[in-house]
Amino acid sequence: MRYDTFTNPAGRFVPTLDGIRAFVPNPLPPNLDMAAIADSLGDARAALGELRGACRRLQNPMILIRPLQRREALTSSAMEGTYSTDDELVLAEAGLAPAPSDDTQEVANFVRALSGALFRIGDEPITNRLIRDAHRVLMTRLSRYRGAHRHPGEFKRDQNMIWGADLRTARFIPPPPRDALDCMTDLERYINREPKPHAGEALLDLALVHYQFETIHPFADGNGRVGRMLISLMAVSTGLLDSPALYLSPAIEQEKDAYIDAMYAVSARSEWTAWIDFFCQAVCRSCHQTIETIDRLIDLEQDYRNRITAIKSGNAATIVSMLFESPAITPGRVAERLSISDMGARKLLSRMAELGLIQEVAGLYPKAYIAEGIIAAARGR
Numbered sequence: 353m354r355y356d357t358f359t360n361p362a363g364r365f366v367p368t369l370d371g372i373r374a375f376v377p378n379p380l381p382p383n384l385d386m387a388a389i390a391d392s393l394g395d396a397r398a399a400l401g402e403l404r405g406a407c408r409r410l411q412n413p414m415i416l417i418r419p420l421q422r423r424e425a426l427t428s429s430a431m432e433g434t435y436s437t438d439d440e441l442v443l444a445e446a447g448l449a450p451a452p453s454d455d456t457q458e459v460a461n462f463v464r465a466l467s468g469a470l471f472r473i474g475d476e477p478i479t480n481r482l483i484r485d486a487h488r489v490l491m492t493r494l495s496r497y498r499g500a501h502r503h504p505g506e507f508k509r510d511q512n513m514i515w516g517a518d519l520r521t522a523r524f525i526p527p528p529p530r531d532a533l534d535c536m537t538d539l540e541r542y543i544n545r546e547p548k549p550h551a552g553e554a555l556l557d558l559a560l561v562h563y564q565f566e567t568i569h570p571f572a573d574g575n576g577r578v579g580r581m582l583i584s585l586m587a588v589s590t591g592l593l594d595s596p597a598l599y600l601s602p603a604i605e606q607e608k609d610a611y612i613d614a615m616y617a618v619s620a621r622s623e624w625t626a627w628i629d630f631f632c633q634a635v636c637r638s639c640h641q642t643i644e645t646i647d648r649l650i651d652l653e654q655d656y657r658n659r660i661t662a663i664k665s666g667n668a669a670t671i672v673s674m675l676f677e678s679p680a681i682t683p684g685r686v687a688e689r690l691s692i693s694d695m696g697a698r699k700l701l702s703r704m705a706e707l708g709l710i711q712e713v714a715g716l717y718p719k720a721y722i723a724e725g726i727i728a729a730a731r732g733r
């Protein structure tokens with residue numbers, strides 16, 4: 353770590369292994385120049401307001417939420433070197449991939465961890481337990497080789513680092529395990545403080561808490577992903593949004609170097625204003641991208657509903673709803689949901705394939721289809 357760059361640190365150094373010093377961030381909140389960040393916060397709040405309005409146009413918000421969560425899972429994981437594709441992910445999620453790769457399993461885990469935590473925050477506060485549980489889900493069902501040393505659901509036991517072959521060459525050395533635990537206790541207290549923050553403060557909290565979590569780096573692995581998940585959870589728990597529609601990874605990925613540099617600059621030089629500006633801009637980009645996705649999905653759903661009238665079966669409309677919730681489908685699932693015969697379900701799906709609404713997945717038995725159009729609309733192409 354380049355200690356000489358820490359000219360006005362937002363924390364202190366403590367000794368760790370081999371005579372090296374680790375960085376421990378000060379507890380939140382920092383002293384902020386509120387006038388300097390007012391415009392950025394105002395823009396981001398306005399964008400969130402537009403997104404809230406756009407979400408209300410959806411009859412079934414799940415046709416948006418699931419695709420957004422998949423995009424978040426794919427992008428957040430790719431930022432950390434774990435790669436999968438939309439098709440692999442929807443097949444794995446639907447339990448239709450015979451042997452998903454470790455990467456795909458981990459991305460599918462991300463979706464489960466995120467949606468599980470979102471479900472819980474309806475009744476529960478965001479606690480360290482909830483965060484550890486999300487980490488456990490993220491890191492389970494992996495091969496022994498992949499899962500080793502990741503300690504699912506547990507905070508770190510050893511000193512970790514951000515980038516570098518060893519502590520001497522690491523770019524950043526977060527707190528040692530004991531200090532990290534104290535920092536996480538402080539952070540939990542800050543997130544759940546009373547009185548609850550009003551809307552302007554809540555947005556600011558998302559930026560502060562994300563920086564703090566990443567700087568603490570409480571897990572052996574998965575800190576980038578769990579930290580970005582926390583942003584989406586807090587957007588709902590603080591009441592900024594009524595539905596879970598804020599996922600920042602796609603917007604952050606476009607500026608990944610600036611993202612990392614801005615957090616480093618907080619630690620080294622207390623540059624909070626630049627970090628909050630960066631964060632608010634990512635919120636604006638994300639809200640606008642999601643509003644465009646909502647428009648595309650609403651148009652596409654209407655288009656699918658128009659085109660299935662050619663099939664002349666009331667059941668086709670239910671299949672369209674199923675596809676918008678999960679774009680991978682099999683005759684067996686359709687037969688079960690509609691209480692019709694397998695043969696009837698097969699006929700319906702092959703008619704939909706003829707109309708170009710779904711595509712058969714090559715090499716899968718039993719037969720499965722994917723609605724590539726829905727996946728593309730959610731992706732933005």
Ligand SMILES: Nc1ncnc2c1ncn2[C@@H]1O[C@H](COP(=O)(O)OP(=O)(O)OP(=O)(O)O)[C@@H](O)[C@H]1O
Binds near residue numbers: 619
């Ligand atoms: N200087 C920094 N200060 C605070 N956080 C940082 C800094 N540099 C990177 N990060 C955060 O750490 C993440 C990557 O760190 P690392 O590679 O250690 O993650 P990880 O624990 O392996 O998590 P994941 O498996 O999700 O990548 C980045 O995505 C970013 O969120």
